[in-house]
Amino acid sequence: MNPTRGTHATLVDLLDRVLDRGLILDADLVILVAGVPLLGVKLKAALAGMETMLRYGIWQDWDAAQRATASEEARCKKPVTASCSVTPVCRRP
Amino acid sequence: MYGVAEGEKVLSLGPIGLDGKEVFTIPGEGLCAIVHGCPATPYQSTDENTVIQWVRTHQSVLDEAQKKFGTVIPMSFDTILQSKNEAVSPDQAVRDWLKEEAGRLLSLMERIRGRDEYGVQIFYTPRVIASRIAETNPEIRQTREEMTMRSPGVAYLLRQKVEKAVRAEMERRANDWFKDYYARIKRHCADIVVEKTGRTEGSKIMLLNLSCLVTRDMVKDLGAELEDISNTEGLTVHFSGPWPPYSFVARPAIPVGEVVR
Numbered sequence: 001m002n003p004t005r006g007t008h009a010t011l012v013d014l015l016d017r018v019l020d021r022g023l024i025l026d027a028d029l030v031i032l033v034a035g036v037p038l039l040g041v042k043l044k045a046a047l048a049g050m051e052t053m054l055r056y057g058i059w060q061d062w063d064a065a066q067r068a069t070a071s072e073e074a075r076c077k078k079p080v081t082a083s084c085s086v087t088p089v090c091r092r093p
Numbered sequence: 094m095y096g097v098a099e100g101e102k103v104l105s106l107g108p109i110g111l112d113g114k115e116v117f118t119i120p121g122e123g124l125c126a127i128v129h130g131c132p133a134t135p136y137q138s139t140d141e142n143t144v145i146q147w148v149r150t151h152q153s154v155l156d157e158a159q160k161k162f163g164t165v166i167p168m169s170f171d172t173i174l175q176s177k178n179e180a181v182s183p184d185q186a187v188r189d190w191l192k193e194e195a196g197r198l199l200s201l202m203e204r205i206r207g208r209d210e211y212g213v214q215i216f217y218t219p220r221v222i223a224s225r226i227a228e229t230n231p232e233i234r235q236t237r238e239e240m241t242m243r244s245p246g247v248a249y250l251l252r253q254k255v256e257k258a259v260r261a262e263m264e265r266r267a268n269d270w271f272k273d274y275y276a277r278i279k280r281h282c283a284d285i286v287v288e289k290t291g292r293t294e295g296s297k298i299m300l301l302n303l304s305c306l307v308t309r310d311m312v313k314d315l316g317a318e319l320e321d322i323s324n325t326e327g328l329t330v331h332f333s334g335p336w337p338p339y340s341f342v343a344r345p346a347i348p349v350g351e352v353v354r
Contacts, residue, residue, distance in 0.1 A: 001320040003211055003312070003334040009294070010333040011145070013212040016288075017304075017339035018148045022169035023097070023201075024343060 094172050094187070095127040095154045096337065097198055098162035106157055111136065111150050116157075121188040122195035124202075127158045127165070128187060133175035155337045164206045166198060167337035201342055204306075208283055209335035211305045211312070213319065215274060216297035219263065221327035226262050233258050271301055274322055281315040283308050286340050297329055304340035 004010055095110075101120035106127070110116040114129035138144050151170050158165045176186035191198070227233055233255055240251045279285050284306040290299040307315055316332065323330040 001316045001323060001330065001332050003316070003332045005333060005335075009331055010212070013333045013336070014152060015145070015148055017210075017212075017336055018151050018167075018170045020169070021339040021343060022167045022172075022337075024169045024172060 094168050094174060095129075095151060096158055096168050097166045097191070098125050098127060098158055099123070099164050099202055100162055101125055102162065104161065106154070106161070109150075109154055109157060111147055116154055119184055119187045119191075121191035122198075124191055124195065124198055125162070126187050126191060127154065128174075130183065131173065133173055135171050135173065152337075159337065164202050165337055166201050166205065166342050167339050169339075169343075204284070205338045205341060208306050208308050208338065209312075210338040210340055211307055211315065211332065211334035211336065213278060213301070213303045213305055213315075213333075214299055214331040215270075215301045215322065216294055216329040216331070217267070217270075217300050218297050218327045218329075220296060222263055222266070223259050225327065226259050226266075227255070230258070230262060233262075267300055274301055275303070277318055277322070278303060278305065278315065281311050281318060282306055283311075284341055288340075294329075300328075306338055306341045 005014075095116070098118070101123055102118055102125050103120055104118050104125075106116040106118075108115050110129035111131075114131065116127060116129050118125040118127055136147060138147075148170060155165055155167050174183065174186050174190060176183055181189070227237065236251055236255050236258070240248045240255070243251065275287070282305040286304040288302040288304055290302045305315065312335075319330045319332050322328065
């Protein structure tokens with residue numbers, strides 16, 4: 001299987017990454033960190049078909065459960081240090 | 094600012110920036126920032142196509158930068174540096190920032206060198222899975238047979254019972270799949286982030302959504318693994334990339350220095 005770019009499906013992947021991720025600057029520097037226009041968020045929701053998702057009520061908890069599994073796994077492997085006892089696996093809470 | 098690349102090069106990349114702006118580099122500390130000049134006001138628009146166009150442009154500038162410089166740390170869209178003090182030129186503000194952040198930026202470079210990000214999503218079709226469960230689970234099969242022999246009222250209740258049992262079984266299987274596929278995919282990745290699964294595609298539901306940081310010579314192996322997973326009935330796999338490592342530069346999912354198994 002080969003990875004693809006440039007299709008409609010990968011547009012969502014691109015928006016997710018360019019708008020929400022990537023390196024950001026620390027707020028106390030010389031900087032204006034411009035948040036992305038709200039539109040970015042709305043646009044992504046529309047592309048992602050969120051409404052359809054919610055029709056399947058059983059899946060509402062799925063996301064949280066799944067991420068918990070992954071972070072639990074990461075926690076078990078990680079030595080606990082004084083400065084940083086827990087490092088979240090998911091970048092966004 | 095689009096990103097930060099390795100090497101102190103002073104170079105123009107041409108008018109390839111947002112709204113056709115001239116993109117150039119500002120060097121310092123063994124690095125260079127890839128930028129265009131703009132006022133200190135964020136890019137905002139209420140027009141979807143404009144935003145999509147901006148995002149595509151941001152990405153294409155990073156593609157170009159990667160071709161020219163190799164490793165590039167991608168910045169988030171709409172990251173604008175403004176000098177606090179009018180006596181400091183914008184270029185100098187960028188140099189100051191590079192100097193201040195050089196340590197962090199260089200260690201990020203080490204993490205991402207020779208690696209790209211890939212998006213992996215696995216979807217499944219509940220209808221297909223449900224009918225397979227209904228056919229193969231002996232208990233459910235028996236209840237379904239019983240349904241045909243009962244009065245409409247009882248049959249209705251039995252049908253509800255069947256639906257509930259199918260759903261429970263589907264959830265159990267999805268949980269097993271997630272663990273299994275996550276482990277199998279992780280083997281081929283230098284780092285991995287579990288992303289939100291809030292997306293559907295027609296009648297398909299997203300089971301798993303991962304951002305994977307993959308060393309270039311491991312991409313084939315990951316592709317083969319995904320090919321294998323996609324051969325399962327009722328499953329669809331999306332494999333996108335290569336992307337700049339957007340998901341691995343803000344905060345490492347696995348702290349720097351930890352051995353990735």
